[in-house]
Amino acid sequence: MSDLPGFTLPLLASIIAGGVIGFEREWRGRAAGFRTHILVCLASCLLMEAAVSQGAWRFLPISGSEIVSDPTRMAHGVLTGIGFLCAGVIFRQGFSVHGLTTAASLWITSALGVLFGVGLYTLGAVGTVLTAAVLVALRLVSKRMPQITIVDADVVWRRGDPEAEGRVHAALGEIDGTRRGGKIELIDGGAAVRQRFRLALQGEPAVRALSGRLQTIEGVTGYSLDPRDD
CATH class of the missing domain: 3.30.70.260 (ACT domain)
Known part of the structure; x- marks a missing residue:
C-alpha cells in the first residue's frame, strides 16, 4: 500500500494520454475508440510499473543466487502482444485495406503507456501531443489538399x-x-x-x-x- 502514491502519476498520465488519442478515434466513429485506447495505455503502464518494481515481488530466490531484473523484456512483450489487438481492427475489403490508422494509434498508445510506466513523463507527454497533432491537425491539412x-x-x-x-x-x-x-x-x-x-x-x-x-x-x-x- 505504501507504493500506491508513486503509482498515481504514471497511471493518471496514461489514462489522459489514452483518452486524448481515443477521443479522436471515437469522434471519427472507429471501432477502437475512447475506452479501448485508455485501456491499452493503462494496461501498458500497469505492466511496466510491475516490471520496474520487481524488487517488491513476493518470491523466494534460491539461496546464494543473485536476481537481475530487466524491465525492457516487459516492454518488448507489451509491444509484441499489442500487435494481436491491432490486427483485429485491420480488415481488407476488395482492393482496400481499412483500419491501419486505428491500429497504428493503438500501437503508439501502448508505447506511451510504457513510457509513463517507467517514469519518462516528458517524453510521454511530447509523444501524446505529437500523436494528437498527426491524427487531428494533419487531417485538417489533408482536407485542404486536392482530394483523391x-x-x-x-x-x-x-x-x-x-x-x-x-x-x-x-x-x-x-x-x-x-x-x-x-x-x-x-x-x-x-x-x-x-x-x-x-x-x-x-x-x-x-x-x-x-x-x-x-x-x-x-x-x-x-x-x-x-x-x-x-
Missing part, C-alpha cells in the same frame, strides 16, 4: 444484356481512366454478372456523380460504392 478518394465499386448487370458491360466500362472510364478491374462472378443463379473495380475519384462529389451515372445505365441492376476512409 479511392473507391471500391461493385457493379451488377443482367447477364443476358450483351451491351451492359460495355456501357458500364464506358461510364467508369469517363470518371476514372486509370480504373482497375477485379473479381468477376455470376450471381443470382447465373442471371447477373458482378464485377469489382478500384477507382480514384476527385472527392465526394465525384462519388455522387458516379452513383447517379450508374443509375441511368440500362442493364445495371445494382451497385455498391465503398469509399476508402482509414
Whole structure:
C-alpha cells in the first residue's frame, strides 16, 4: 500500500494520454475508440510499473543466487502482444485495406503507456501531443489538399444484356481512366454478372456523380460504392 502514491502519476498520465488519442478515434466513429485506447495505455503502464518494481515481488530466490531484473523484456512483450489487438481492427475489403490508422494509434498508445510506466513523463507527454497533432491537425491539412478518394465499386448487370458491360466500362472510364478491374462472378443463379473495380475519384462529389451515372445505365441492376476512409 505504501507504493500506491508513486503509482498515481504514471497511471493518471496514461489514462489522459489514452483518452486524448481515443477521443479522436471515437469522434471519427472507429471501432477502437475512447475506452479501448485508455485501456491499452493503462494496461501498458500497469505492466511496466510491475516490471520496474520487481524488487517488491513476493518470491523466494534460491539461496546464494543473485536476481537481475530487466524491465525492457516487459516492454518488448507489451509491444509484441499489442500487435494481436491491432490486427483485429485491420480488415481488407476488395482492393482496400481499412483500419491501419486505428491500429497504428493503438500501437503508439501502448508505447506511451510504457513510457509513463517507467517514469519518462516528458517524453510521454511530447509523444501524446505529437500523436494528437498527426491524427487531428494533419487531417485538417489533408482536407485542404486536392482530394483523391479511392473507391471500391461493385457493379451488377443482367447477364443476358450483351451491351451492359460495355456501357458500364464506358461510364467508369469517363470518371476514372486509370480504373482497375477485379473479381468477376455470376450471381443470382447465373442471371447477373458482378464485377469489382478500384477507382480514384476527385472527392465526394465525384462519388455522387458516379452513383447517379450508374443509375441511368440500362442493364445495371445494382451497385455498391465503398469509399476508402482509414
